[in-house]
Amino acid sequence: MRPRSASERGFAVGVSGPFDLSLSLRAASRFTGGVAPDKLRIVARVGVRPVILEVSQKRKDPPLLWAASPSGAGREVRSIAAYVLQTDLDLSPFYEVALRDRRLGPVVRELWGLRPLRPASLFEMLITAITEQQISMRVAEVMRHRLTSRFGGAVDGAPVFPDAGSLKDATQDSLVGCGLSRRKAEYVRGISKMVSSGELDLEALKRLPDDEAFRVLTGVRGVGPWTADYVLVRGMGRLDRVPVEDLGIGRAVGKYLGEGLRVEDPGEVLPLLRPFAPYRGLAAYYLLVHERRGAVPGAATRGRRQP
C-alpha cells in the first residue's frame, strides 16, 4: 500500500545497544490504545520541510533499523529518525544496574530492548503532556488527533502535528471544540505563543541541566512539576527524572518496589527508585510497561508472570 518510492529510498539507522522496535511500539500503543503498527511512522517538519519516514527493524542482535523515506536520506531526515528513536541511548548501562536487582531484573529481561520513543519535536512533546494531564492517555490521544486534523495540515495525505505557529492563533473555542478544557486551551495557546515568539526557546532548553530545565518549564503557565518531569524524561532523554505525582508510576512503583499497593505519597517514589539512579525514570517506565504487559501481546514471552 505504501508508495513505491517510500520503500526505494531508504537508509540504515545506527543504534547503540539493545533495541526491540516492535516491543517499543506495542508498549507505546498500550498506553494510548489502538493497535500497534509493525513499523514506526514519523511525519514531521524539519525546518519548514515536511518529511515522512517509515522505520522498521531488519535485525535484532545487533539491532539494525531501516528507514524508508520519499525524502531520501538527507542529514535532517536522518537526524529526525535518530531523535525520535533516541538512537544514541545505549540501554546496556541501565541493564547492568537493573539486573543486579531481584525485582527489576526479571522485568528488564522480559522487556529487553524496550525504549521510550518520543514525539518528533519538543513542542509536540510539551503539548502532548498538557493534553495528558489528569485524563486518560487514550482520551488525550483523541484530542491530539483532533488538533492535528484541525490545525496540522498534511504531508502527502499524512497528518502532521501542528507547530507553534499554527496553534498560537487558534481560538479558545476551536481548541475547546477539540475536547480540551478551557484551562488546557489557555495553556496550549499560551505555550504556542511563547514558543512562536521565542520567549520559550525549546532548543536552548535542551542544553540546560535537568534542574534548570525543570525550573524554566515550571515557570510556564500550565506546566506543573508532573508535566515538567514528564517532558524531561520522555521528551528530553533525561532518564533520571521521574514525575513522582504520576498515578501510574505510583501504582507500578508500589507494586514492584513497595508494599504492593499504590504509593500514595509522591515523596516516597524517588527513595524506592534510588537503586536505579541515574536511570530512575527509565526504571519507572519499565515498571509501568511491565505492569500493563498483559495487554501488550507477545511482551511476556520470557520469564514468568508476577503474582
Added chain:
DNA sequence: TACCAGGTAAAAA
C-alpha cells in the same frame, strides 16, 4: 449512572 484516568491554577479556608 457514576467513577476513573500518567494534574494544574485559582479560589477558599
Added chain:
DNA sequence: TTTTTACATGGT
C-alpha cells in the same frame, strides 16, 4: 500557608 475545586471526555 494549606486545602479544595472546576475542568474535559472515552472507557468500564
